[in-house]
Amino acid sequence: xxxxxxxxxxxxxxxxxxxxxWKKIRIGTEGAYPPFNFVDKDGKLVGLEIDFxxxxxxxxxxxxxxxxxxxxxxxxxxxAKKYDVIIASLSIxxxxxxxxxxxxxxxxxxxxxxxxxxxxxGLGTEPNGLTTKTIGVQKATVSENFIVENYKKSGIKSYVxxxxxxxxxxxKRVDLVFNDALSSSNGFLNTPAGKDFNFIGKEYTDPKxxxxxxxxxxxxxxxxxxxxxxxxxxxxxxxxxxxxxxxxYFPNTDIMISKK
Amino acid sequence: MNFSIVIDNIPxxxxxxxxxxxxxxxSLVLGFMLALPLALIRHFKVPVANQLIWGFTYFFRSTxxxxxxxxxxxxxxxxxxxxxxxxxxILEKAYLCGLIAFTLNTAAYTTEIFRNxxxxxxxxxxxxxxxFGMSTWKAYTRIVIPNSLRRSIxxxxxxxxxxxxSSSIASAITITELTGAARYLYSKYYDPFTxxxxxxxxYLVIVFLLTYIFKLLERRFLSYLSINHESTxxxxxxxxx
Numbered sequence: 001x002x003x004x005x006x007x008x009x010x011x012x013x014x015x016x017x018x019x020x021x022w023k024k025i026r027i028g029t030e031g032a033y034p035p036f037n038f039v040d041k042d043g044k045l046v047g048l049e050i051d052f053x054x055x056x057x058x059x060x061x062x063x064x065x066x067x068x069x070x071x072x073x074x075x076x077x078x079x080a081k082k083y084d085v086i087i088a089s090l091s092i093x094x095x096x097x098x099x100x101x102x103x104x105x106x107x108x109x110x111x112x113x114x115x116x117x118x119x120x121x122g123l124g125t126e127p128n129g130l131t132t133k134t135i136g137v138q139k140a141t142v143s144e145n146f147i148v149e150n151y152k153k154s155g156i157k158s159y160v161x162x163x164x165x166x167x168x169x170x171x172k173r174v175d176l177v178f179n180d181a182l183s184s185s186n187g188f189l190n191t192p193a194g195k196d197f198n199f200i201g202k203e204y205t206d207p208k209x210x211x212x213x214x215x216x217x218x219x220x221x222x223x224x225x226x227x228x229x230x231x232x233x234x235x236x237x238x239x240x241x242x243x244x245x246x247x248x249y250f251p252n253t254d255i256m257i258s259k260k
Numbered sequence: 261m262n263f264s265i266v267i268d269n270i271p272x273x274x275x276x277x278x279x280x281x282x283x284x285x286x287s288l289v290l291g292f293m294l295a296l297p298l299a300l301i302r303h304f305k306v307p308v309a310n311q312l313i314w315g316f317t318y319f320f321r322s323t324x325x326x327x328x329x330x331x332x333x334x335x336x337x338x339x340x341x342x343x344x345x346x347x348x349x350i351l352e353k354a355y356l357c358g359l360i361a362f363t364l365n366t367a368a369y370t371t372e373i374f375r376n377x378x379x380x381x382x383x384x385x386x387x388x389x390x391x392f393g394m395s396t397w398k399a400y401t402r403i404v405i406p407n408s409l410r411r412s413i414x415x416x417x418x419x420x421x422x423x424x425x426s427s428s429i430a431s432a433i434t435i436t437e438l439t440g441a442a443r444y445l446y447s448k449y450y451d452p453f454t455x456x457x458x459x460x461x462x463y464l465v466i467v468f469l470l471t472y473i474f475k476l477l478e479r480r481f482l483s484y485l486s487i488n489h490e491s492t493x494x495x496x497x498x499x500x501x
Contacts, residue, residue: 072447079450099450140447157354157434158444164334168434171337173352 022225024063027053028083031068032161034187035249036089039068048249052106053087055241056232070160072140075100078217084225086217089180091142093211101220103229105213106237107246107255110203111143112181114166114189117196119175125201130154136165136174143178146209162187169197176200182250213257265449266458269441276441277462279355283437284427287359288420291366298367299374300405313371320368326429328365333357333433358430366423373415377408410481417474421467438462 029037029045037047045066057064067083078086078100092102113125113135127150134155137144144158157174159165165177166188177184181203188194204210216233218225236242237256246255266273298316301309320328336342336351350356381404389399431440438459445455 072443073452075450076446076452080452139444158436159434160432167334167337171334171343171352173337173354 022060022062022084022228024065025057025085025225026065026067026083027085027087028067028069028074028077029053029086029088030071030074030161032071032163033089033183034163036183037087038187048107048245049087049089051245051248052236052242055236055245056229059235059241060228060232071138072160074140075217078219081219084218084222085229089183089214090217091211092213092215093142093209095145096211096217099220100217101223101226102215102217103226104233105215105257106233106242108213108257109180109182109255110205111146111178111210112184112199112203113201114169114177114179114184114194114197115175115200116169116172117198119200125176127151127153130176133175134173136168136177138162138165138179141179142210143180146204147178149209166194182253182255186249262449262451262454263458265445265451265454269445272441272444273438273459273462276436276438276459279430279435280424280427280437280439281466283355283358283362283430283435284424287362287366288423290359290363291370294363294367295370295374298371299378302371302375303378316364317368317371320365321372325361325365325426326432329358329361329429329433332361354434357433358435362423362427362430365426366419369419369422370416373412373419374408376415377412378404380411381408411485413474413478413482417470420470420474424463424466424470 029049031037031039031045033047035047037045037049040046045068050066053064053066069077069082069088071088074086074088074090075096077083086100090096090102092105096102130151131153134157135147135151136157136159137147139158139160147154147156155174157165157168159168162177162179162183165174165179168174169177170193181199184199189197189199216229218229233242243256298313302313302317304310332351333354336347336357342348342351350360385403385407386399389403394402427437428439430437431443436444442455442459446452449455
């Protein structure tokens, strides 16, 4: 019996060793967060993060597959091993770090409010000025946490995707949408649908709420994968490939993580 | 498995339960009131109206409920002429959009349930009513409609339970009902198992109560169709198909 147990342990050890060589990585993304990750008119996943993930996989010489997953289940599905990495504009926060491991950050953007150009938000965007307003956010995001905790007197509506929040901003069911500024400008404000809308108020970047940037999420048990991804991200930063991808989407805005 | 997630968030889940219960009961009442006249129009094949109602029930029974909800909520918000009209007072509210979608959906199914019961009314009962000298109106209000409603109880109980389950998609348009509350906990604590299991138990209890109520109703209103009923024993097979 003892021998059998030892044998079984040896086998499982050998198996876990071989499993740690990452040859195939399954990447989970949302596919509804333009321009970072979204589905184009042919039904394919595209966007800055898809390009980034492909470059990362090429850099690490691994084969990657992409899996689209609704946002509110994006971490649970990782934990359920539906895929191995989340590359979906996931902010690195202390709250999430309790559950998953993050790679080093690969980009960062501020959060901002979007309103209709004629909307009389004369009182600014501080909580006291918005008590009579309804704010739209995306479910299970840092923006939602920030609004739910700090704008308790305002009306709050949480949407499954950010696109639906903008639909309701257009339909005037919400007065403001609070979201990642680049996602808002590229997914809405710079499109024909968003021509009557603009940003209001300051850029929100407090790490307490919004984290230190966007990172790739992995399971806590996959520390080796985190190291591998860090290596890849560093390489893409130093050989300029990440900058090239970022510039192709945001020629006028710097989303790179600055070196400290 | 961490039941403190559920226990810490009892108020949120109770709020969700409350939304589910009044959304569904209101839809059922309104849908029922709508379905009865529509079923009669279908039964009597009133020209034009019959075809229109057929189109209505066909649409709502052959498209997914989630699409109907999206059409009513996000769809109507696309048109400025709707947003500028009186309709927007209603359509602006997510709750009322959900109520409209669920009411129309259950009305469509219930119409067809009642119509089927009316159409399959046994001829000899109508003949008996006419033999008693009842007018068509009297025969319908006293015999045909009550009898059809009684025979609709079993399929209608299914419809009620289906609608209860369908209500779980109301969170797609920002209504936080019971399943929506569980989804919130799921994404907040990254634990799908505990919240979903907990609300499953709540649905089980609701369905258990509903089934019990419908059992009582069947015993009260349908016992005359049971093979053990004394009237059918005397009649032999005469009254039953």
